[in-house]
Amino acid sequence: MNLFIYDQTFEGLLTAIHDAIDLNIKPDNIISTKSFQDDLFATKHFISTDSDKFDKIWNQVKENSNEQNCQRIFKAFLSESSDIEMIIHDYIKLVIDTPYNVEVNFSEDSVLKLNNIQKKVGSEAQRVLMFVRFQKTTDDIYYSSFDPKYNVIPLTVNHFRNRFADQKWVIFDTRRKFGYYYDLENVREITIGKQKIDFGTGKVNDDILHVSERLFQKLWKSYYDTINIKERKNLKVHMQFLPKRFWKFLPEKDFKMKYVLN
């Protein structure tokens, strides 16, 4: 039994796949150091991440298909699903070994699996674009918490940088405890202590909330409540499009606000 152990990074995973192909071994599993438990009977390959090896695989995939396909693989990786390493391994091997572009050959198992996963990741990223809500703070930073199922915040940074180029903002992943801060020039990865933000509700503490913030949340909630057409009420669809897990971050869905504000 062959185990490949990598450092949790995407570069690490592609290095592992490179080495497996190089050694002509089909791994029984590829796992990250985080989930690795020692197995006495396995042959263990500890991978040291190597950007040249990464480039080699990345470029080979690109040559045999296209840039978008590379992005798809990266998206699938962000799913953090437990069997994702082997799916990506099988997929990359198939892409490299097949003389034509297999990316749409859905009769291949790994093509289908990878596509389904990357699609889910893509739609979670889309939800970040939809449901992020910024709260303005006293130092004019627009802060937002999110709790995505998959590790998708990195996929959304460009969108927010383009759109909100003239305001400082933070998007913080409360599940993975890291986020991004845009300071009008660059985007940086950051971590934040618990003192200023309630990770459960995503809310910024009152003492650093901008004086106008509550008013705009209230305006938005009034707007949202008003535009509902009661003759057309359809809660089932409502829940389907706006699943409950997002509600805690949305001022329009914050029932407590009614008491606070009125």
Add this chain to the structure above:
Amino acid sequence: MKPETVNKLKISANAAKYDVSCASSGSNRPNSGKGLGNAAPWGICHSFTEDGRCVSLLKLMLTNYCIYDCAYCANRKSNDIRRTTFAVKEVVDLTIEFYRRNYIEGLFLSSGVIKNPDYTMERMVSVAKDLRIKQNYNGYIHLKSIPGASDELQQQAGIYADRLSVNIEIATENNLKMLAPDKNFDSILNPMNTIKNKIIENKEERRKFRHTPRFSPAGQSTQLIVGATPDSDKHILNLAGDLYDSKNLKRVYYSGFIPVNSYDKRLPALKEPPLKRENRLYQADWLFRFYHFSIDEIVNDEYPDLDLEIDPKLSYALRNPWIFPVDINKASYETILRVPGVGVLSAKKIILGRRYSKLNLSNLKKIGVVLKRAKYFITCNELKAPTINELLPENVRRILLKENRPVKQFNKSLYKQLSLFPVN
């Protein structure tokens, strides 16, 4: 921004909410340097109301005072309702503050007519102009043009807005005149023509001078109220088709009539708004725009109204059993598109996938074909199940009706329409 804005906002939003033409798609205005905002070509929903509609734009009326008296409108002058008028700056500030918090994709601004069409339109144009010029805002703006406003103002509106619309509301001129005595087709079609010509002219100019500012880059749209008048689906869809062709419209919206003025006896008394019919019209609209159907194949003298029980594609299939079964491994893209249970995406995947190997049932399932519908209309590598021709159309109809839970189907398909196929 003052606290009383909350009340204004409630009155105005309430007045504007029945306009359904609220998609924010179709524009790709980039953020110019370091300004605020950009328009995403696919549009983004930022919330959903309890009735399941996408909230993408801040939809406001600059004022809900109106000198006209349209029977189907809550803001008609003879109604005794709360009224309010926004200052230009109030709308600008609300838009900017909501946008910065990622609540919205942009602004949809309409207005009741005050004083005269030009005066009203001028104020709407100032909102758009201030947003673009003073605030350096590049998010989405949709202005609902005022019928009867001057060409000059329509033109200015198009310079600042991403999309313009002029609503027809009623599908026949006689009925329009009966319900909205201050309006006629000309006052609506003329601005549409002006906008259309401007868009064409602008495209020409942009070809020559790359830096010419865009004119209404997301085109124009209109809305038709369904069920307020006895007009048939055949009439409505043909009018829509004609508008798509002759006015280059990007979208026609169909809005199930909600009786807001039940005292007005010129209007029918409905127990509930005709939502199912509205949805069937959207599906039919989709068929002739993206599925290579002609309007005549969907509605004609023999079948002037859409079947409410089943979707128009299935209805077409049941009426035309002789074109089935379709061989999935051989038929053309257009033919495959006609199979109930096969959408545009799966049809494309079928064409791609069958290049490598013959497709069988499990391939089709993985591709996303809804087999429990499609199986009566196809043959593939292995399928020898009875098709529509052995079972007869009326039996297929019965089986599918039993299996379908129409409520769920209805909403899902509507959402898909709005999100999966951005209109460019």
